[in-house]
Amino acid sequence: MMQPLLTRLRSQRPDGDIHVLAPAWGAPLLARMAEVAAVIENPFAHGVFDWAGRRALARRVASDGFSAAYVLPNSWKSALIPFLAGIPRRIGYHGEARYVLLNERHRLDESALPRLVDRYAALAGPLEGNTPPPRLSSTPEQQRAARGALGLPETAAPVVFCPGAEYGPAKRWPARHFAALAQKVGAGGTAVWLIGSARDREVGDEIARLADGAALNLCGRTSLEQAIDLIAGARLVVSNDSGLMHVAAALDRPLLALYGSSSPGYTPPLSPRAKVVSLNLDCSPCFKRECPLGHLRCLENLTPEQVLAAIPR
Ligand code: SF4
Structure with a gap:
């Protein structure tokens, strides 16, 4: 669902590296996406807050010097790491009143974008034409x-x-x-x-x-x-x-x-x-x-x- 967003970002910034913060189980999928340079493991289980752990992860993320973060879930918790890491551009849908956490908040028009994949892809700017389809690689070997x-x-x-x-x-x-x-x-x-x-x-x-x-x-x-x-x-x-x-x-x-x-x-x-x-x-x-x-x-x-x-x- 989120890969077409990555494809759009890649074509906008061919020289930029895309890292994805995701649970460990998602790493094998992300490894098959040509757009992804690295995966940062998100160790927090659903419903677990762990303030100290989140601050430690934010420090690690900050050391990589990212220029922008695209936050796909709507929860305020999901926007916390990019905020604590001081990433300059923090982009996502308004979601759970994320006024300070995100500084580029999009208003979602559900009727204009009924498909989840288009909602994610539109975070990279207004959609023109069809959203590119997701592609995973698998070699004969x-x-x-x-x-x-x-x-x-x-x-x-x-x-x-x-x-x-x-x-x-x-x-x-x-x-x-x-x-x-x-x-x-x-x-x-x-x-x-x-x-x-x-x-x-x-x-x-x-x-x-x-x-x-x-x-x-x-x-x-x-x-x-x-x-x-x-x-x-x-x-x-x-x-x-x-x-x-x-x-x-x-x-x-x-x-x-x-x-x-x-x-x-x-x-x-x-x-x-x-x-x-x-x-x-x-x-x-x-x-x-x-x-x-x-x-x-x-x-x-x-x-x-x-x-x-x-x-x-
Ligand atoms: S309410 Fe209708 S659509 Fe929903 S699970 Fe039952 S049969 Fe399926």
Whole structure:
């Protein structure tokens, strides 16, 4: 979501270095972005303040002499490090009344910029034309190494399913539907790999069991780097609206993006090769983690046959 902002900044200042302050888990993704020169680890867990730790990090950031900081989250806490570090230009949306913390505050016009990616990109100045799409790199050597480390065949052109969604069950297509789709897709001998985090291992196991051998559960078995490199070699990705969906889009893979409670208008997959699959019910998007109506028809009623029919031929 934020990479197009980096692309714009890079083209405005080709000689400037971009460093990104981010949690450690994001470092492997940032390492695959050509615009990023370095990652500064943000060690503060959600909800933890740690005043002494923030001052110490600000001192370290100050020693690098940055000329500008772009603050993407809306919280005042996220604007604190650039302020304490004395970075001259501190740019972001007004957010949580960040009067002193930011000195270049933008007013957000939500109707003019419905997509999150455009909101971030507009921090580099008014948008002209289309926002550049995000791009992650993955070399053939990296893809071979990932498959080798996991004991996967080098030559397979798998269909990858990403059945997780950290946000909650209202963004997850049911396991039985993924399993039925795996059986249909795998009937011609195509390998189906399930990729996700350790939290998705259980649902991956369920899909693999219901698919009766048609799907290989790799959820929780890969690092994020390996997940990127496995997805990069996929012939097709079928994903819930999740972080890995955006990874697949940024790797320019053919992609079916399944939407339930969330909105493709706000966080769409940013790739011309992506196709959104959604029932567009009257109640959708509700943006809830769990279905407030208790039936989850937006995903329960989206059948494997409908998803199969959406696969580009
Ligand atoms: S209210 Fe509608 S969109 Fe929201 S989770 Fe339930 S079925 Fe899906």
